[in-house]
Amino acid sequence: MSDIPNPNELASYWMPYTSNRAFRRRPRMISGAKGLYYIASDGRRLLDATSGLYCVNAGHGHPKIVEAIKSSAETLDYAPAFQFAHPKAFELAGRLALLALDDLNHVFFANSGSEAVDTAMKIALAYHRARGEGSRTRFIGRERGYHGVGFGGMSVGGIPGNRKAFGSQLPGVDHLKTTYNRDKQAFSKGEPDWGAELADELEGLIALHDASNIAAVIVEPVAGSTGCLPPPKGYLERLGAIARKHGVLLIFDEVITGFGRLGHAFAAQRYGVVPDMITFAKGLTNGAVPMSGVLLREGIHEALMVGPEVMPELFHGYTYSAHPLATAAALATLDVYRDEGLFERADEMEPGFADIMMGLKDAPNVVDIRPVGLICGIDLAPRSDGVALRGYEVMERAFHEHDLYVRVSGDTLVVAPPLVAEMSDIEEIADRLRQVLEKVA
Numbered sequence: 001m002s003d004i005p006n007p008n009e010l011a012s013y014w015m016p017y018t019s020n021r022a023f024r025r026r027p028r029m030i031s032g033a034k035g036l037y038y039i040a041s042d043g044r045r046l047l048d049a050t051s052g053l054y055c056v057n058a059g060h061g062h063p064k065i066v067e068a069i070k071s072s073a074e075t076l077d078y079a080p081a082f083q084f085a086h087p088k089a090f091e092l093a094g095r096l097a098l099l100a101l102d103d104l105n106h107v108f109f110a111n112s113g114s115e116a117v118d119t120a121m122k123i124a125l126a127y128h129r130a131r132g133e134g135s136r137t138r139f140i141g142r143e144r145g146y147h148g149v150g151f152g153g154m155s156v157g158g159i160p161g162n163r164k165a166f167g168s169q170l171p172g173v174d175h176l177k178t179t180y181n182r183d184k185q186a187f188s189k190g191e192p193d194w195g196a197e198l199a200d201e202l203e204g205l206i207a208l209h210d211a212s213n214i215a216a217v218i219v220e221p222v223a224g225s226t227g228c229l230p231p232p233k234g235y236l237e238r239l240g241a242i243a244r245k246h247g248v249l250l251i252f253d254e255v256i257t258g259f260g261r262l263g264h265a266f267a268a269q270r271y272g273v274v275p276d277m278i279t280f281a282k283g284l285t286n287g288a289v290p291m292s293g294v295l296l297r298e299g300i301h302e303a304l305m306v307g308p309e310v311m312p313e314l315f316h317g318y319t320y321s322a323h324p325l326a327t328a329a330a331l332a333t334l335d336v337y338r339d340e341g342l343f344e345r346a347d348e349m350e351p352g353f354a355d356i357m358m359g360l361k362d363a364p365n366v367v368d369i370r371p372v373g374l375i376c377g378i379d380l381a382p383r384s385d386g387v388a389l390r391g392y393e394v395m396e397r398a399f400h401e402h403d404l405y406v407r408v409s410g411d412t413l414v415v416a417p418p419l420v421a422e423m424s425d426i427e428e429i430a431d432r433l434r435q436v437l438e439k440v441a
């Protein structure tokens with residue numbers, strides 16, 4: 001007998017970013033996970049094409065991560081995060097600083113990507129103020145960027161649907177143009193050749209407002225949530241150089257791109273650009289316990305380590321910053337990434353992954369495919385009767401009829417398999433996707 005609850009009993013839980021009424025009519029319930037597979041409530045094994053929400057990089061239920069969480073729950077369930085700490089929090093911060101480039105030596109912990117982004121924005125404001133440049137309060141984001149759902153992240157984010165119901169948001173925010181241009185780059189593998197010059201728009205915004213009023217520019221190195229938009233070759237370097245020239249902090253939001261998705265610990269390494277701060281989450285704990293944080297450069301930390309010694313230097317933090325279970329999960333996850341060589345593995349698999357994804361070019365309604373690292377956006381032409389309807393049907397049919405879980409954003413599918421996937425698993429994902437696309441044609 002199926003253990004799917006009666007749809008009439010599904011009303012209490014208001015699901016996030018979900019079409020709740022459609023879900024209740026035909027639920028997609030997941031009750032287990034192992035390796036590359038989810039287990040649906042009716043017992044079917046579903047291939048996980050998107051690592052949950054881009055977080056389960058080492059595969060589900062990794063025994064070392066499970067063991068670390070269990071043993072932490074037994075020894076230290078919770079430690080106060082304010083004015084007290086537990087040793088593993090320091091160990092984790094040190095490990096992350098070692099993984100990052102240059103002098104990104106300090107870490108502030110939070111629990112979600114949204115909190116990490118708001119933390120980075122607050123640190124940027126506090127940093128400028130501490131140096132006597134308190135007029136630097138403006139932020140620059142980018143169209144099609146996603147930086148979570150806090151008021152800060154939403155304001156710098158560039159997805160219209162995420163903004164329209166929520167009033168005037170943070171004042172003093174501008175958006176760079178998106179780098180995506182289908183006419184110039186359709187079906188490119190990796191970073192498109194065209195578009196580095198789009199970074200020069202930052203120079204124009206700085207001229208408009210004056211550098212003395214701008215705190216930071218925040219971008220995802222590869223925009224993830226709007227369907228995997230790799231940066232044009234040279235774009236991030238150019239953006240970084242302009243920001244540096246004007247004392248504007250550069251924040252890379254690496255919530256998706258961190259921890260191996262692009263074949264490196266951080267995308268900053270792939271692109272050879274050292275940002276002033278990196279926000280990270282998801283893959284840090286392999287998705288097993290919520291945890292996020294901000295890596296920041298020495299100079300920012302140093303500028304804020306001022307004031308009376310018994311006063312907190314930054315009036316900011318979360319009850320669950322560096323939660324012991326999350327810290328244990330993160331340390332075990334970093335061990336797994338290192339011991340199993342998963343970042344290198346992702347790098348080696350990139351060309352094969354790109355070829356397999358590009359093989360879907362002739363599937364019905366596919367209008368662009370954008371693989372980079374082990375993530376790939378596949379745009380479908382919208383149905384004539386409305387945007388996102390085709391995407392929704394693909395997601396539903398994939399789940400119910402083809403035992404495939406894939407993330408869909410509007411009419412864009414995003415494939416981002418766990419980094420432990422074999423080429424044969426990626427071929428299987430592509431086969432199942434093709435079958436679904438043929439059905440919804």
Ligand SMILES: Cc1ncc(COP(=O)(O)O)c(C=O)c1O
Nearest residue numbers: 112113114146147148253255256
């Ligand atoms: C780049 C980026 N920033 C921030 C977030 C927000 O993370 P969370 O949902 O954990 O708040 C996400 C989530 O997908 C993201 O992709």
